[in-house]
Amino acid sequence: MVLYFISTAVDPPATIFMGKDKFENEELLKYGLENDVWFHVDKLSSAHVYLRLPPQIESWEAIPEALISDCSQLVKANSIEGNKKSNLTIIYTPWANVKKTGDLAVGAVTFFNDRKVKRFHIKEKDSSVVNRLNKTKKEVQVDHEAERQERLRQEGRLKKAKAIEDRKAQEAEQRRRKEEAEARDYSKLYSAEALEEERRRKEERRLAKLKGTTSGSEEEDQDNGMDSDDSFM
Secondary structure, three states: OEEEEEEOOOOOOEEEEEEOOHHHHHHHHHOOOOOEEEEEEOOOOOOOEEEEOOOOOOOHHHOOHHHHHHHHHHHHHOOOOHHHOOOEEEEEEEHHHEEOOOOOOOOOOEEOOHHHOEEEEEOOOOHHHHHHHHOOOEEEOOOHHHHHHHHHHHHHHHHHHHHHHHHHHHHHHHHHHHHHHHHHHHHHHHHHHHHHHHHHHHHHHHHHHHHHHHHHHHHHHHHHHHHHHHHHO
């Protein structure tokens, strides 16, 4: 059995969960997710409490203090010895950093990287927090393997959908580039035709001007010839 709690310390709310016993804790450790964060009382026996990071929290290092406090109070309340003590240290780390080897007893763990373990101090028990969380508690029988398989299928569907979307975007980009290239080619062609037309018009004007100049010279020659004849007579 897995116990689920809802923390309203953040908006949207976050899911906190833990195994009902140490054997269920082993299952949770085996089937954890990359966005799970593990909490435990330092140096004392306690429940293994997990926070599933909500989408608005980018990393385990960016968890708001109010949410860390909720998780820590729940850990403290589920530690036989820790629940009676003040000034407790709660440790937390990403699920992927929790190490389980065959020589460790049930419920016992170590870490791959001690530097990725953070600590949070609790001065005393806050019953208002624990009561608020307990009001949201749900006990669920979980088939971890079935959930894992469904999660893998969902990830596959999302991956396929993204591949289709990326391909469509790539095809659209290729069409856009082709259209731009064709537009540039048409622009160049039009410019070449316009230049040729302008050259032709200039040539026509030049020839017309030249023709006009030639005609004027011939008329002047004819006038000069008639004057000579009159003078001769």
